[in-house]
Structures are given as C-alpha cells and as structure tokens.
Amino acid sequence: MELLALLVLALIGAKDVRHAALAERCPGNAQTASIIRQIERFFHQHPLCPLDVARLVLALLPDVKRREFSLDRTNWKLGKTDVNALVLAVHWRGVAVPLLFELLPHSGNSGTCTRLALLDEVLTLLDCCDVATIYADREFIGQAWIQGLAERGLPITVRLRVDTRIEGLPAGEWLGDLQPGKKAILLDGLEVYGLPMNVVLTWTDQGEPLIVASNATAASRILKGYRKRWKIECLFRALKTKGFRLENTHMTLPGHVTRLLCLLTLAYVWSVLVGTLQETALKTHGRRAWSVVTLGLRSLVRAFSRQVGASVDELLHLIRLWMPHHTMGAETVGY
Template structure:
C-alpha cells in the first residue's frame, strides 16, 4: 500500500506502540488485506520489502512473540471509531473455538451490536475447551468496563451459556442490564413460592407467538423478568432480563450480531482458523490485528455507501454482499495495489481517525 508512513503515524497516535512495531503492523495489515489469511508465511510473501522472505517471516514471528499490547487501549480505539458517548450500547458476549492438532483455541469475546454486526472490543483466551465459567466472565467484564467509562451500557446480550446466580448478581450490582437466553428446564419460583420448570409457564404458546410475564420471577436466586417466543420449528426461546419491558425478545435478537462478526473473522473474511499459532498470548494478538482490519473494513464499507457506491439488493430482497465485504473489497484492491486513486487511498486512511468526509 502507498502511504504506509501515514498509516503508521495514525496507528501510533492511537495505540502508543513504538514506531518500528507500528510500521510492521501497517505492513502486516496491508498484506492481510491482500491475501485475506492469517497464515504468516503467506502474509510474509505479500509484504513489500527489500528484506528476504525468511527475514520478513521472522519479523512477523517476533511481532507476535515479543511484546504485550494494551488491549484496553486497543478497545478504546475501536470503540471511538463507531460510537459517541451519547450512543446507547448493547454489549454482546460469546465464544468461538476450534481445534488445531491437539490444541484447543477458545476465545471469549465482548462486542457491541452495530448495524447487524458486532464490533469487537475486548477478548481473552480460555485455557480449556468448552464453556466459560462465572469468574472468567466477571474478569472479562471488569477489565473491559474501563474501556466504557463515559459511555452508557444499555444491555448485555448472551446465549444460554451465560447464566448463573453469581453472574446475574454481578451484573445487577454493577447496574448492567441484561437479556440472556435460558434453558427451558431451569427451575423458577413465582411470587407465591411455587417452584416449577420455566417451560411450563409458556406451555400454551403457539408457533410464532410471544408472551411476557409481568411479575418478577426468581431464577437461580435472582429476580428476573421472563419473555418467551415459540419458534416456527416448535422450540421455545426464553429470555431472562433484568428490566421489565415487552421488547426483550427483539433486543435479545441482536445477540446474533456477534456470530456474524465471528464469521467475518473466519471463513467470510480473514480465515482466522488458518493460523498455526497456538500460544494464547499470540493468538490474542492476532485477533487484535484482525479487529483493526475488520473495523477498518466496516468503516470503508460505510464510506463507499455514503459516496453512492451502494450495495445492490438482489431479487430475493437480500443485499449482494455485506457492509464488511463492501469495505474489504476496496481495501484488498489497495493492499494488492490495483487501486491507483490516491484520493481514495488517503480517505480510507482518514477513516481510522473517524474524520468526516470532505470532498476536494
């Protein structure tokens, strides 16, 4: 990419890394856009440099091995790209995991729902396979709450993994509203002290019918509000929320946006599972690089739409491609140096400082 030095200045200002590390990050991002894989050998081949292939590869290995960035600072950078302190934030929490050889790679991530896709903000690697536990979730939130100082958290959205007495009490103590899906066979206690399976409260629901219970119900020793929807396949979708309201199901539906994020980091974008890196701190750093690339792609896709390069709607009513892919396509052209318009390149750089578009 042309203007590597300008990209380096922008990233250094927000991340606070040394100039050599930030410059390597700039080259890494440009090569990543070009090849769209996290395989370091492939990235090394795409970096334009007078150094040998082996030298470029060793530079990348050292980049992922030799320092630990501030993930809170990185999260703050990504947050400010999309949100102001006047915005209401719906946080969404989830895991993605896969196996490389005998090694389990298990990422617990917190994102913010945004235009049908989640923006990655903070993540950790779990030293195990399977579900997170309460303490791991609490640790994640404690460290990420520093990022959200001055911002309004409207709700935390999570799937059935994210249920528990201590977990719910932590969220209530810290005044974090939540909308969490729960299993249908959990026991609940009504205001008369009667214990029953939660599914029995909604047994009369018909397909695509929803119901909201006005009174607070005790679940795992914590009082919550319950809503349910009978899905078209017959399954019950039951939501426990900390706040009364009949829109809990619609709010919870935005949880899916973090699944879309994971798809973009993996098969639809950067092929995260192609990495042969297994050491946790290095995988975490790789996700950080992808988070910057992903957010830059979203910003670029938005800008293209604002400039009249709209995404075509197909006959079945769905867009031809996502906002993420719309931006990634242009950044890939820039990374491959098949885009020769300096004006477009410079404005893509300005998107990283959230600078409004000003026509020349």
Template sequence: MANAIRSLATEDSRYRQLQRFFTDFEFSYLQLGRFLLQLFFSRDDSLYLTIDRTNWQLGKCNINILMLGVAYKNVAIPICWMLLNKKGNSNTQERIELLNKASRIFSGYPIAGLLGDREFIGQTWFRHLQKNRIAFYIRIKKNATIVTGKGNTSRVDSLFIRLKPNEAYYIDEAVQLTGVSVFLSALRLLDGELLIVASSKPEKKSIEIYARRWEIETLFQCLKGRGFNLEDTHITDPNKIRKMVGVLAIAFCWAIKTGEWRCQQGEEIRIKKHGRPQKSLFRHGLDLLQQVGLQVCHCLKRIHHCLKLLIIKPQAPNRSFFIL
C-alpha cells in the same frame, strides 16, 4: 502477507519480520479497545453489549476465545477478549474478569444491556451484573427451574406451552431464577423450539432486544470462514493468538468503516432478486482494502480516504487518536 510486502528483503526475511511482530510487539489492549469503540460510538450512544465464545482445535491444542462486543448494524464491534486455557464453557469468574477489564474501556458510555446465550447464566453472574447496574437479556434453557411469585416451582417452558409458531409472550410478573428475580419472555420458533429470554427488568421487547445477540456470531464468521480464516492459523500460544485477534479486530473495523464509506459515495451494495444483499458491509469494505493492499487500486484519492477512516474525531479538546 509476506509475499504482498514490497521490500528488497528475501521472502524468508519478510516472513521472519511478521513472526517477530507476533513475538515481540506489545499491544495496550485497553487503548486498543477504546480506539475501536470510539471509531463507531460517541458517549451519547446507548450500547448493547454481546458476549460469546468461539473455539476450535489444532491438533491437541484447544483454542477458546471469550469475546465481548458491541452490537452495530447487524454485526458486533470487537472490544475486549480473553483466551480460556481450556475446552468448553466459560465460568462465572472468567466472565467477571472479562467484564471488569471491559469496564475501563466503556467508562463514560451508557450501557443499555448485556446480551448472552444459554451459557451465560448463574446466580453469582446475574448478581454481579445487577450490582454493577448492567441490565441483561439472557436466553435460558427450556428446562430451567423457576419459582413464581406465589411460591410455586415449575419448569420454565410450562409457562409458555400454549404458544404457537411465531407467537411471542411476555410475563410482567417477576419470577425467581437461580435465586435472582427476572422477567420472562418467550417466542415459539417456526421449528417448534422455544426461545426463552430472562431479563433483569420488565421489558416487552426483550425478544427483539435479545435478537441482536446474533450480531456477535456474524463477527465470528467474518473473523473466520467468511473473512480472515482465523482458524487456519497454526499459532497456538495464547498471547500470540490474543495479539492476532487484535490485529484482525483493527482490520475488521477498518473494513466496516470502508464499506460504509463506499455506500456513502454511491457504491451501494446490490440487492439480489431474493431481497438479500449481494455481499455484506464487511466484505464490501474488505474488497477495496485488499485492492489497496495488493496495489490493484492506484487511485491516491481513494487510498487517502481509506486511511482517513482510521482517524478518530476527538471527543475532548485537543485530543485525537490515530492508528495505522
């Protein structure tokens, strides 16, 4: 990045400017989260939130990011995140803390549900979601213990033992899981593994809804190996990493918006013979932004349109928000 900055300053000076940014500049993460949310969603949209972690190790330092995003066109839009000062799974208190921070961002938006993998279970956690009227669709372990309406205790996979590959089943009677009433759905994957989803309300499409959880994995891929190579950073200070994720969140969302705009202009993504797109919407947008940033693209009209994508249409009279 230092080499790409046009300046009369020396290379070392440009590099120090970037270092000072991550040391001194302070985000309002509340304002940033609202900005990213409003780039893609209006208050009429029902949002599916998806929660997950991404982690890696640099030397003896464990970098562990707990992220909350919103499902959007096969990818999650990053909204709120926190650094966990440890290795391994998040605990209930950390999840509640993240959700409480995010609640200020999502205020006024209808939440359709929260999607999470097998890490995100527990009595206190489920009851916190129910107390705040947040529906959930969480994958559970096949050996989890449940109590049926008749008071019988069994492993949850015993209820779906007859399922064949690619066959799904929904149980419309509530069971007790960690002392909380939930409804169960299951899908036998092609490799024979059971995917079991616990939902807070009866929903025959629980498996289909839960499938959108994967969109946050796509986000992590874009932030890391298939996009910005976040794992290559040698930054280990939690505050600086949180700030780095904030910068990349803006760049990621800008790339998605740019990819959408290119498709609207007739620059559609080519579909290959096997039926899959040649590249993602994210990559389609990032390619153009890199050309602009590296001054390969000299068309002022296209550059102007790229900049306009970061302008939010006001949702209230006489109010707008712009980040550049």
C-alpha cells in the same frame, strides 16, 4: 509500529492469518524467510495491548445512544490442542465488532469469574450507564453470573434453558400454558436467578423452546432485541471461514493468539468503517446483498492493488478513517 501497520494491510490483502501468506503481502526487497522471522518476533514480543485496541475501537465507532454488546465463544483445534476464545463484541450500525476477548486455558464453556473479569476490563473504558444490554446465549446463565452483573449495574438479555426456574417453577412448565395460536407468553417482573426480570416464552419454527429473560427491556420487546445476538455469529464467520481464516493459524500460545486477535480487530474495524460508506443493492427481504464487512474488504483490497499515483486521494481518504473525528457526528445514520 511500522510492522504493525504492514501486518494490518497484509491481513486485509491476504485474507489469511498464516505467516507465509502475510509475508507474501508485505512490501520490500527482503527475502520471504526474513519477513516470516520478523512476523514471528512480532507475535512473540510486540507490546500490543487488547485494552488499548478496545479504547481505539470505541473512539472510532462513536455512538450517541447507550451501547449494546454480545458475549459468546469461538473455538477451533490445531491437532489435539484447543484454542478457545471468549469474545465481547460491541454493536455498531448493525454490525458486531470485537472489543475485548479472553483466551481460555481449556475447551468448553467459560466460567463466571472469567466473564466478570472481562467485563471489569470493559468498565475501565466506559461507565455501566453507557451499556444498554449484553446479549448472551444459554451458556451464560447461573445465579453467581447474573448477580455479578447486577452488582456492576450491567443489564443482560439472555436465553434460558428449560430447567431454569422462573418464580420457582422450571421455565419449561410455563411453556405448557402457551395456548394454540398464541405466539408467546410475556411475563414482567418475575424472579429469575434472584432478580426481577421480564421474560418471553415461545417456540422456534423448528419446535425448540425459546425462553429469553431481560432486565433491560419490556417483555414485549425482548425478542426483537435478542435477534441482534446473531450479529456475533456473523462476526465469527467473518473472522474465520468467510473472511480472515482465523482457524488456519498454527499459533496456540495465548500471548501469540491475543496479538493476532488484536490485529484482526484492527483490520475488521477498518473494513466496517469503509463498508458503511459503500452502497449496495437490497434483497427482497430488505437486507444488503453483501455484508458491510465484505464490502469494506473488497474496497480496501481494490484500492491498495491499484497504482498509488492514480488513487492517492482515495487511499488518503481510507487512511483518514483511522482518525476518530472522521466518524464523529455521523452516529445517527441508520444502517
């Protein structure tokens, strides 16, 4: 447990997942080579469990409303080896936070069975009635997948391909009825993959078809909700190039990468909890000048780089955020 805590702190301080970078941030008088061997043993055999981490995430990020989720993949290469992770993120105060993930033994898209198995794990942590919707891109389509979600009582808001059939006709043909000057076609209760779904059809600013179906919300509100799917892309950037440099890892074994993702989840959640307490200027479009995660990371790094004697109260406050009751009662604050 002590090494687990030290590695979370090291991740935040180093903003790098490489063993040598983590070892440099671990306190003590041991030689760097010795610390690296401890880190290697941690990733090889520590019993860190994704479900336990997910249970902690939900406890630390309480929500009085039904929860929204996003599902997507992130991948990178080490030499010729593909590392491909299917990630389910939970939305909290405008941020997507990693909840559960599955390492895929191949490159490319995930399969229906893998996705449904991941969601079955989620349903051991919460009830289907606690799920408002799952946002997903065009990879996550197909009748077996959509029907599998319906059987589990899980609603979805998903972008469709132009060849997806709506009431028996390709979606692209419905777009042909979009009149000049009209922003979108709104359709309620049409059959998509054998289920009644609401659909919005429009064009992006780049001239690309945008077709989104949902059995969670009315057609008129689908696009506003679907825009939240972008939060998981922000999450991946924060885990990778803009934050912890996940793709720098030399580990490719599923068990090792799984433990690394668990560590990153803990570091990310702490950054979010701290970041939501920080104030920042707003840009002209009303968004924060700095993301919640960036603000949290900066605050944590600054706090732990000072002399402990001069900032002990601040440090204790940051540590107490790991106690779930410290985030209870503030769920309705808007961010």
